[in-house]
Amino acid sequence: MTRASRGRIDKREAILAAASVVFSREGYAQAGVDVIAAEAGVAKPTVYNHFGDKESLxxxxxxxxxxxxxxxxxxxxxxxxxxxxxxxxxxxxxxxxxxxxxxxxxxxxxxxxxxxxxxxxxxxxxxxxxxxxxxxxxxxxxxxxxxxxxxxxxxxxxxxxxxxxxxxxxxxxxxxxxxxxxxxxxxxxxxxxxxxxxxxxxxxxxxxx
Amino acid sequence: MTRASRGRIDKREAILAAASVVFSREGYAQAGVDVIAAEAGVAKPTVYNHFGDKESLxxxxxxxxxxxxxxxxxxxxxxxxxxxxxxxxxxxxxxxxxxxxxxxxxxxxxxxxxxxxxxxxxxxxxxxxxxxxxxxxxxxxxxxxxxxxxxxxxxxxxxxxxxxxxxxxxxxxxxxxxxxxxxxxxxxxxxxxxxxxxxxxxxxxxxxx
DNA sequence: TCATGGATGAACTCATCAGTTCAATCTAAT
DNA sequence: ATTAGATTGAACTGATGAGTTCATCCATGA
Missing domain, CATH: 1.10.357.10 (Tetracycline Repressor, domain 2)
Incomplete structure (x- = not known):
């Protein structure tokens, strides 16, 4: 596995982890995708690239x-x-x-x-x-x-x-x-x-x- | 108790009942005060007159x-x-x-x-x-x-x-x-x-x- | 060295919604 | 009938947030 693809996978995991934290803290409706992206150390479009939309995430x-x-x-x-x-x-x-x-x-x-x-x-x-x-x-x-x-x-x-x-x-x-x-x-x-x-x-x- | 004051109380109860229904159906964040007011058969400012704000309601x-x-x-x-x-x-x-x-x-x-x-x-x-x-x-x-x-x-x-x-x-x-x-x-x-x-x-x- | 493709950030659109304002209306007690 | 206070509808403000766009950046692999 190349470093490039591991890089991608790490971002996915980071986003999932951040999403778990933020959704838990704020609830679905109040959780901002911007906030999740920030918490994951990632740009908002990256979140949408990986997960399509908020529901799927x-x-x-x-x-x-x-x-x-x-x-x-x-x-x-x-x-x-x-x-x-x-x-x-x-x-x-x-x-x-x-x-x-x-x-x-x-x-x-x-x-x-x-x-x-x-x-x-x-x-x-x-x-x-x-x-x-x-x-x-x-x-x-x-x-x-x-x-x-x-x-x-x-x-x-x-x-x-x-x-x-x-x-x-x-x-x-x-x-x-x-x-x-x-x-x-x-x-x-x-x-x-x-x-x-x-x-x-x-x-x-x-x-x- | 006069009909006037009963009128007020009835609205309060109607708003509370509608709020219970709408909050249960949609959750706090997604529930619209407009919707609650409509469900209660009441104008939105009436809701704010009675309850101050959404949290208190x-x-x-x-x-x-x-x-x-x-x-x-x-x-x-x-x-x-x-x-x-x-x-x-x-x-x-x-x-x-x-x-x-x-x-x-x-x-x-x-x-x-x-x-x-x-x-x-x-x-x-x-x-x-x-x-x-x-x-x-x-x-x-x-x-x-x-x-x-x-x-x-x-x-x-x-x-x-x-x-x-x-x-x-x-x-x-x-x-x-x-x-x-x-x-x-x-x-x-x-x-x-x-x-x-x-x-x-x-x-x-x-x-x- | 260069071309590729994901990642970035910043700005943007569009919709929703809390809470307010106000002039008009209703209703009950005098 | 008149008055006082509650009610109404409708429009408005300001904020928030989903999802998109795009020019730019950068790491990789050839």
């Missing part, structure tokens, strides 16, 4: 954000294997890590943009579900199914259990973070994770207590 | 929406008293009713606007929490505390249990409705409510099974 920025979010969440889930000695501790660690991801600035910004622009761009829902939400639920469902087969959890509907596990984290998590407007101290995140896991294990553990 | 429209949402949710909760013969059935009925409220067009629109404009108007979070979310959680926590005292549920942290109950409904509910872009058939709502109550009762019932 927006969609591709969202997709890139969703990809990043997926990577982070899957990394959080990797900690959970069915050989874990202490299941409760393992679930709490995963829960805490997922909460950190959910409260992350970029995740919050992505959810905000998604909610905000869903009326104008209904296809954003599919973009984000295909690239992130559905994948995370599936991955967790898979882990839970293995734990069930291994006899560590009772027989369960894996997807439903995964949705409930995530809900037990995300609901109280969003309340604590006030939809992302408040920085949640780490010990609060641990408390939410512990509460979620306690409820989850009471409902789904083979040897419930 | 927006805040008051959000507050009115939150008030409406609170009323609906409290009505849903009223069904739950600690004398209910069949606790599971009662919780399922309440859960279903709350899901209907959560999936309601106006609730979805309110959540969308809240997410969308939270960066620009951080105080919206407080407006909505004080008028709706916190009140609903408190009301449910109160019911659960009574059920606990009555021996129908195990000893619990009422607010935490309420948050988790709502999360078990809202999380899967939002997934089904695709953040409100999909009309969820009533039997799916019942299924989500039943699943939530099953998990909740396994975790919190005195005689867990």
């Amino acid at each position: 927006f969609r591709q920025a969202i997709a890139a954000d969703a990809d990043r979010a997926l990577v982070r969440h899957l990394a959080a889930l990797d900690r959970l294997d069915d050989g874990a000695a202490d299941l409760r501790a393992a679930l709490e660690a995963v829960g805490h890590h997922m909460l950190v991801c959910l409260c992350d600035e970029r995740s919050v910004a992505l959810r905000r943009l998604l909610h905000a622009e869903l009326t104008r761009f209904p296809d954003l829902m599919d973009i984000v579900r295909e690239r992130a939400s559905d994948r995370v639920t599936e991955a967790l469902a898979d882990k839970l199914a293995r734990l069930s087969v291994a006899g560590r959890l009772r027989r369960l509907d894996p997807v439903q259990a995964a949705e409930q596990f995530i809900a037990l984290l995300a609901g109280p998590g969003e309340a604590r973070s006030r939809l992302g407007t408040r920085q949640v101290p780490d010990d609060e995140l641990w408390a939410v994770a512990r509460a979620a896991v306690t409820t989850f294990l009471r409902a789904f553990a083979e040897d419930a207590g | 927006f805040r008051q429209a959000i507050a009115a929406d939150a008030d409406r949402a609170l009323v609906r949710h409290l009505a849903a909760l009223d069904r739950l008293d600690d004398g209910a013969a069949d606790l599971r059935a009662a919780l399922e009925a309440v859960g279903h009713h709350m899901l209907v409220c959560l999936c309601d067009e106006r609730s979805v629109a309110l959540r969308r606007l809240l997410h969308a404009e939270l960066t620009r108007f951080p105080d919206l979070m407080d407006i909505v929490r004080e008028r709706a979310s916190d009140r609903v959680t408190e009301a449910l926590a109160d019911k659960l505390a009574r059920l606990s005292v009555a021996g129908r549920l195990r000893r619990l942290d009422p607010v935490q249990a309420a948050e988790q109950f709502i999360a078990l409904l809202a999380g899967p509910g939002e997934a089904r409705s695709r953040l409100g872009t999909r009309q969820v058939p009533d039997d799916e709502l019942w299924a989500v409510a039943r699943a939530a109550v099953t998990t909740f009762l396994r975790a919190f019932a005195e005689d867990a099974g």
Whole structure:
């Protein structure tokens, strides 16, 4: 790959990164293409050369954000294997890590943009579900199914259990973070994770207590 | 109250109602004050006479929406008293009713606007929490505390249990409705409510099974 | 060294929209 | 009927921002 073409690619990435930042900060309508270009260190016509128009730039920025979010969440889930000695501790660690991801600035910004622009761009829902939400639920469902087969959890509907596990984290998590407007101290995140896991294990553990 | 002053109040309400509709449909930035005035059957200067500027109109429209949402949710909760013969059935009925409220067009629109404009108007979070979310959680926590005292549920942290109950409904509910872009058939709502109550009762019932 | 093609910046068009102004009109209480 | 205050419509200002144009620049590859 020549330096010339890498130069072009770097500009694309720079524009996407800047677009993500500016759209998150200002919202779609209020974000100026001029501002995005400036933030990317690029001239405005270059933006239009690469992305055609503002809408297309927006969609591709969202997709890139969703990809990043997926990577982070899957990394959080990797900690959970069915050989874990202490299941409760393992679930709490995963829960805490997922909460950190959910409260992350970029995740919050992505959810905000998604909610905000869903009326104008209904296809954003599919973009984000295909690239992130559905994948995370599936991955967790898979882990839970293995734990069930291994006899560590009772027989369960894996997807439903995964949705409930995530809900037990995300609901109280969003309340604590006030939809992302408040920085949640780490010990609060641990408390939410512990509460979620306690409820989850009471409902789904083979040897419930 | 004279007809004159009622006339003024009616215009105020008409403007607020129209503002809620237009802001929900178009988002804050894209909503035109001209359009709101037209939708309210009122001249643009009248809007400015009553509300000063667009921001103030927006805040008051959000507050009115939150008030409406609170009323609906409290009505849903009223069904739950600690004398209910069949606790599971009662919780399922309440859960279903709350899901209907959560999936309601106006609730979805309110959540969308809240997410969308939270960066620009951080105080919206407080407006909505004080008028709706916190009140609903408190009301449910109160019911659960009574059920606990009555021996129908195990000893619990009422607010935490309420948050988790709502999360078990809202999380899967939002997934089904695709953040409100999909009309969820009533039997799916019942299924989500039943699943939530099953998990909740396994975790919190005195005689867990 | 030179030709090629993306990148630049600055200026420009066109549309939208917040907020104002004002003369004309309506409505309710006296 | 008269007055006071709210309402109206229509036109206007000023700002903002999408998308385009074009002359110029510069790095690359031959």
